[in-house]
Amino acid sequence: MTNTKHTLIALVEDKPGVLNRIASLFRRRAFNIQSLAVGSSEHPGLSRMTTVVVGDSAQVEQVRKQLEKLINVVKVSDITEENMVTRELALIKVKASASTRSEIMQIVDIFRANIVDVAPGSLTVEVTGDEDKVNSLLGLLRDFDVKEVSRTGRIALTRGSGS
Amino acid sequence: MKKTGAQILCESLIKEGVEVIYGIIGGAVLPIYDTLPQYPQLRHILVRHEQGAAHAADGYARVTHKAGVCIATSGPGATNLVTGIACAYMDSAPMVAITGQVARPFIGKDAFQEIDITGITIPIVKHNYLVTDVAELAKTVKEAFHIAQTGRPGPVLIDIPRDVQQEQTDFVYPDKIDLPGYKIVSRGHPAQIKKAAKLINEAEQPVIIAGRGIIISQAYDEFKEFAEKAQLPVAHTLLGLGSFPGNHILDLGMLGMHGTGCANMAVQNADLLIAIGMRFDDRATGNTGEFAPNARVIHIDIDPAEIGKNIPTEIPVVGDIKSVLTALNEVIERREHVDWLSQIEQWRYEYPSLEIRQSDELLPQYIVHRIYEATQGDALVVTGVGQNQMWAARYFVYTKPNSIISGGGLGPMGFELPAAMGVKIGCPEKMVWCVAGDGGFQMTIQELATITQENIAVKIAIMNNGYLGMVRQWQELFYGRRYVDTKLWNPDFVKIAEAYDIPGIKVKRREEVIPAIQKAMDYPGAFLIDFLIEPEENIYPIVPPGESLARFFEPSKPEVLGGQF
CATH class of the missing domain: 3.30.70.260 (ACT domain)
Known part of the structure; x- marks a missing residue:
C-alpha cells in the first residue's frame, strides 16, 4: 500500500x-x-x-x-x-529594499495575499490557501531572502451542508 | 452536610462497591488515610512497596471482575505504581489508581514529592484525572469506575492534591455519566455476524484462537457451545488459558513462542482463524508475514482498534464476546470436521504437550504438573514472568474458568507474589498457588510481610534454578552460551520465609515433591516451597524470535507425563 x-x-x-x-x-x-x-x-x-x-x-x-x-x-x-475545503494561513517576513519592494508587492498581489507589516528593511506577507499555494508563494519569495515563516498547518471542512 | 474531599472519596468508593484497597500511606494522602477509620467497610491492605499495591489490585480485579483499587502518595509513591498500572493496561484489567498530589499552590513548583503522574501515565492508562476542584471529585470517581470496568477494561488514575482532600463541599453522588467521547459497542453488527457464520460454516480446517477477552466477558458457556457446535479446535493465548477446559478433546493448549506443537501446527495449517478477544501479540503469532498463511481471519473483539492492528482481518466483529457468541451460536451449523480433527490428533500424538525429558534432576515441568494433580486443577495459579510462567502455562491443565493469572503483555517480573495476594483476597475460598522464579521473587519479596500481617494464605512455589532462567535460555540458544549476568546468588528462601513468620520447605529431589505440595496444601496459612530445580532446564518447544510458528523445535523427550487429552 x-x-x-x-x-x-x-x-x-x-x-x-x-x-x-x-x-x-x-x-x-x-x-x-x-x-x-x-x-x-x-x-x-x-x-x-x-x-x-x-x-x-x-x-x-x-x-x-x-x-x-x-x-x-x-x-x-x-x-x-471526501469533497473538502482545506486552508492554511502563513505569515512570511521577507527582506525588502527600495529596489525589491515593488516586485514583492506584485507577487503578493498575484497570490491575492496581503502585506500586513512594512518596515524599512522588510515586508510581512499574510497568505491564505491550500498548501500548494502557500508553498508556491514561499518559493517565489525565497529569491528575496525570507527572514521568518510561521504556518498554521492545514484546517479542513467537508463541502456541502452535511456535517 | 458538607464533607471533605477525603470523605467524598471514601463514600464514592463505597458507592462503587469497593471493599478492599491496596496502598501505602504518605504525606500527600494523609487526609484520606485519616478518614479511613470512619469507613470500616473499606479494608485497607498495607503493602510494602507501591508496585505491590498495583499488582495486588490487578490480581484482585482479574478474579473478581471488579476494578481493583490501589492508593499511593505523591512523587515516589505514584511512580512506584507505574509498573503495576502498565501491567493492568497491557492485559486489560480494570483498576482505579488513586494518588495523592502536592497541594494546588505547589503544583508546577517542583515541590517536595511533586511529580506529574497524570503526564507520566498517559500512555499506560485508559484515562486519568487531576482533580483540581473538590466539587468535581465525586463525578470523577464515578466516571473512573465506569471507564475502568466497561468496554475493554483498563486502569484509570485519579490524582488528588492534598488540599482538595481537605476542602469541603456538599456530597452528591451522581447517577448519570456524561462522557460524549466514550462509546462502547456491545452487540456485534448483524451483517458481520452473518458473514462470520458463513465463513465458519464453510471452513474445512478452522481453528479458534481464544484470548483473555472471553474471560473478561465471562462467556465460558457461550464459548464452549460455540466450539462444540461446529467442532472448532481451540488454541489459546497465554491469557486465554482458562477460557475453555484444558482437558477438552477440542483443546490444543497454548499457541506461540512456547506453544504446543499441536496448537502451532493447527494454526499454521488452518483455512480459517477465529480470533476471539485476543490481539495477535508477537509472542502468539511469531513472524506475522508467515503467520497462518492459508487462513482467512475472523476477529471478534470489543476494541475496534484491535481489528487489523497486527494482522489483516477479513471479517471483523466488534462487540462484547458474550453477546457476539450468543448470536453466532444461533446461526452456525453443526459440523464434524472429521478429517481435520484426525489430522490434529495426529499432531497431538507427534508433539505430546505434557512430555518431559528423562532426568534424575528435579524438573520444573514435573513440579507444576504435580501441583495440578494435587489440586485436581481446582486452584488459581499466579505466575511470575519467564520460564516459570511458561512451565506454569504448559504443565498445569487449566480446566476451570479463569484459573491462571499472569502478567502477559507487560511481562513484569515480581508480579506473582503481590498479584497472588490480591487473587487470594478476591477469592478467599480458593486455593491460590504462586509459581515464582527465583529472580522475580526477589523483586517483590517484601510483600511476604504483607502476607503475614494480613494473614493471606497463598502457597508459594519457587522454581529456583539460580538463574534469570528465560534470559539464560536465550543466551544458551541464541548467544553462544555466554551467560552474562544471568547467574544469581540467592539467599536461603526458606530462612527468609521463616524470618517473615511463614513456614517453608526446601525440595531437592523428585520424591519429595508430592509430600511437600501436600504439606503446603494442608497448612492453613501461607507456605513456601523452594524447589531447587535443574539449573539449565529449558522450556520447549521454542519458536526462535522472528520466525514462523511452524519453526518450533525441541530436543527429543521420551517420557510422557500424565497421559494425553
Whole structure:
C-alpha cells in the first residue's frame, strides 16, 4: 500500500491536557503527522482538530481508531476521500529594499495575499490557501531572502451542508 | 452536610462497591488515610512497596471482575505504581489508581514529592484525572469506575492534591455519566455476524484462537457451545488459558513462542482463524508475514482498534464476546470436521504437550504438573514472568474458568507474589498457588510481610534454578552460551520465609515433591516451597524470535507425563 497524506478531522473536548494526550498517542504509536491545527468548533466545550497524517490507508485507519479511543475525543473522521475545503494561513517576513519592494508587492498581489507589516528593511506577507499555494508563494519569495515563516498547518471542512 | 474531599472519596468508593484497597500511606494522602477509620467497610491492605499495591489490585480485579483499587502518595509513591498500572493496561484489567498530589499552590513548583503522574501515565492508562476542584471529585470517581470496568477494561488514575482532600463541599453522588467521547459497542453488527457464520460454516480446517477477552466477558458457556457446535479446535493465548477446559478433546493448549506443537501446527495449517478477544501479540503469532498463511481471519473483539492492528482481518466483529457468541451460536451449523480433527490428533500424538525429558534432576515441568494433580486443577495459579510462567502455562491443565493469572503483555517480573495476594483476597475460598522464579521473587519479596500481617494464605512455589532462567535460555540458544549476568546468588528462601513468620520447605529431589505440595496444601496459612530445580532446564518447544510458528523445535523427550487429552 502506498503512503499518502490523509486529512483527519476530530471533535475533541476543550479540557486541559487533551492536546498532550493526542500528541502522546501519535508519538507512542509512531504515527507520522505532518501538521496539527486546533481551535474552537461550533459546539461549546468542543474543539475541532485537523491533522494531516502520512501513511497507507490501514495505518491511517489505525490512527483514527486509536484517537477515537481517547475519552476526550468525541469523533474522528478521515475526510481525505471526501469533497473538502482545506486552508492554511502563513505569515512570511521577507527582506525588502527600495529596489525589491515593488516586485514583492506584485507577487503578493498575484497570490491575492496581503502585506500586513512594512518596515524599512522588510515586508510581512499574510497568505491564505491550500498548501500548494502557500508553498508556491514561499518559493517565489525565497529569491528575496525570507527572514521568518510561521504556518498554521492545514484546517479542513467537508463541502456541502452535511456535517 | 458538607464533607471533605477525603470523605467524598471514601463514600464514592463505597458507592462503587469497593471493599478492599491496596496502598501505602504518605504525606500527600494523609487526609484520606485519616478518614479511613470512619469507613470500616473499606479494608485497607498495607503493602510494602507501591508496585505491590498495583499488582495486588490487578490480581484482585482479574478474579473478581471488579476494578481493583490501589492508593499511593505523591512523587515516589505514584511512580512506584507505574509498573503495576502498565501491567493492568497491557492485559486489560480494570483498576482505579488513586494518588495523592502536592497541594494546588505547589503544583508546577517542583515541590517536595511533586511529580506529574497524570503526564507520566498517559500512555499506560485508559484515562486519568487531576482533580483540581473538590466539587468535581465525586463525578470523577464515578466516571473512573465506569471507564475502568466497561468496554475493554483498563486502569484509570485519579490524582488528588492534598488540599482538595481537605476542602469541603456538599456530597452528591451522581447517577448519570456524561462522557460524549466514550462509546462502547456491545452487540456485534448483524451483517458481520452473518458473514462470520458463513465463513465458519464453510471452513474445512478452522481453528479458534481464544484470548483473555472471553474471560473478561465471562462467556465460558457461550464459548464452549460455540466450539462444540461446529467442532472448532481451540488454541489459546497465554491469557486465554482458562477460557475453555484444558482437558477438552477440542483443546490444543497454548499457541506461540512456547506453544504446543499441536496448537502451532493447527494454526499454521488452518483455512480459517477465529480470533476471539485476543490481539495477535508477537509472542502468539511469531513472524506475522508467515503467520497462518492459508487462513482467512475472523476477529471478534470489543476494541475496534484491535481489528487489523497486527494482522489483516477479513471479517471483523466488534462487540462484547458474550453477546457476539450468543448470536453466532444461533446461526452456525453443526459440523464434524472429521478429517481435520484426525489430522490434529495426529499432531497431538507427534508433539505430546505434557512430555518431559528423562532426568534424575528435579524438573520444573514435573513440579507444576504435580501441583495440578494435587489440586485436581481446582486452584488459581499466579505466575511470575519467564520460564516459570511458561512451565506454569504448559504443565498445569487449566480446566476451570479463569484459573491462571499472569502478567502477559507487560511481562513484569515480581508480579506473582503481590498479584497472588490480591487473587487470594478476591477469592478467599480458593486455593491460590504462586509459581515464582527465583529472580522475580526477589523483586517483590517484601510483600511476604504483607502476607503475614494480613494473614493471606497463598502457597508459594519457587522454581529456583539460580538463574534469570528465560534470559539464560536465550543466551544458551541464541548467544553462544555466554551467560552474562544471568547467574544469581540467592539467599536461603526458606530462612527468609521463616524470618517473615511463614513456614517453608526446601525440595531437592523428585520424591519429595508430592509430600511437600501436600504439606503446603494442608497448612492453613501461607507456605513456601523452594524447589531447587535443574539449573539449565529449558522450556520447549521454542519458536526462535522472528520466525514462523511452524519453526518450533525441541530436543527429543521420551517420557510422557500424565497421559494425553
